[in-house]
Amino acid sequence: MRNRVLVPHRKVALAFMAHPDDAEISCGGTLIRLRKLGWEVHITSVTAGDCGSMFEGPEETARTRREEGRRAAELIGATFHTLNEPDGRLVYDRDALQKSIDLFRRVAPTLVITMPLADYHADHEITGQLGRAASFVYAAPNASQEPLIDGSQVPYLYYCDGHAGVDRLGVPINPTTYIEVTDQLDLKIEMLSCHASQLEWLRAHNGIDEYLVATRQHSHARGGDIGVSAAEAFVQHRGHGHPADDLLSELFPFLEDDSSSNPSLQASY
Template sequence: MTLIIPQRKVALAFLAHPDDAEILCAGTLLRLADLGWELHIATATPGDCGSNALPPDEIAKIRRAEGTAAAQVLGATYHCLEERDVNVVFDKATNRKAIDLFRQIAPSLVFTHPRLDYMLDHEQVHQLARSAAFAYSIPNASQLPLVEGSTIPWLYYCDPIEGSDPYSGEVVNPTVRVDISEVMDRKSEMLACHSSQREWLRAHHGMDEYIESMKRHSAMRGQELGSQYAEAFVQHRGHPYPQSDILQELLGGE
């Protein structure tokens, strides 16, 4: 099989909240970084409901800074659409913001949430990502300049929380698993940047559950692959998206 190399080696993780990328796909992003890819992490919200003690604007400021710090570990740029927690919707205004974000970044590879997940912010971001991935390279879809090499990207859906379909409870069967064993320390470092969430859970559970739960899920996917840790994805193969599995070709997943 001939490896298809995109004109633009730019990957975007577009997810709902700060720390979603670090939990769901940071290991794969780290491996792409090691191959010289330009990387971006974007969230729909700044995580303004992520505290029991701080008001929305204060915790949002903290979590934006955490998202930026985590992205810097990766050598990535952090972006936020500035929607609000538990209020993400697929409407005209938010769709426009998502398309314009994609237009500026011009990704050739995108990671986002699956269609079905445990909360609706994730499911709404899934729709925003699909819309923007399809539309951003259409000349008339945005008033922003069209970056040379813009095209419909490879699109992958991260695992839902706990890897389970929220309606059936069954574990999602991925189309590709990526070995992240050698970058787990750096993935953990990225997740640890989100200390506002980590410290709350550590105080509540009496252990570093924030990191450990991520490792447990990665170990489960790793066992399926025959490695210590892995991340799992379902590739979107609908018309007219790329049909080759670029993650398998670049990173040796299966």
């Protein structure tokens, strides 16, 4: 049996992502479950998504994508934010980091899901770096001029799945944590469908003909890893200073007493 996890008194989750549809693809089902459990949920797109069109200019594309992100978040009662960094040209510098820290200060999350540190898109990797850094330092009083909210702390930190479950070199990711999203899958896809502008873009630029179908299929594939219909996978950041007990698995267990029967799941507990 795993040790019981002390759930934070402040129940605020932040999905800190690179582009306006990344949260829905990678952790939408988990965010739905958190909202149902009474957590306050925030979704942040670090970039404005302004390169996500083959036809419209950057300002119009960014406006469209911000609105799509807002509508998707509203479906589950979440709040959407963007840092308006340039899509496809995100860099890790002091300005981007300070904007990230300031956003963390305003939200004061106790649970953060960000992007993999190794993924096919450099924006994803840099977002993961920004999310990691901001998570660690935002509660330090001198890190930001934004007011320090009572209950701010170094949060639980998870990296979401990479595209197709592999890293930037095509090496399969070994998740520490799976969350079943069978009952949430249809709403997850409905959230993703709010990003209608990406249908043609992904077909033309990334060669993905139907990303709603692709997202559903990957959810089923991750579910197959643990013997359920649909799941999302994460790697928990357990470095010094961050909580190392697996909060997500404690909140949403899919196995109670027999994890030892499946060696591939033991890292999740």
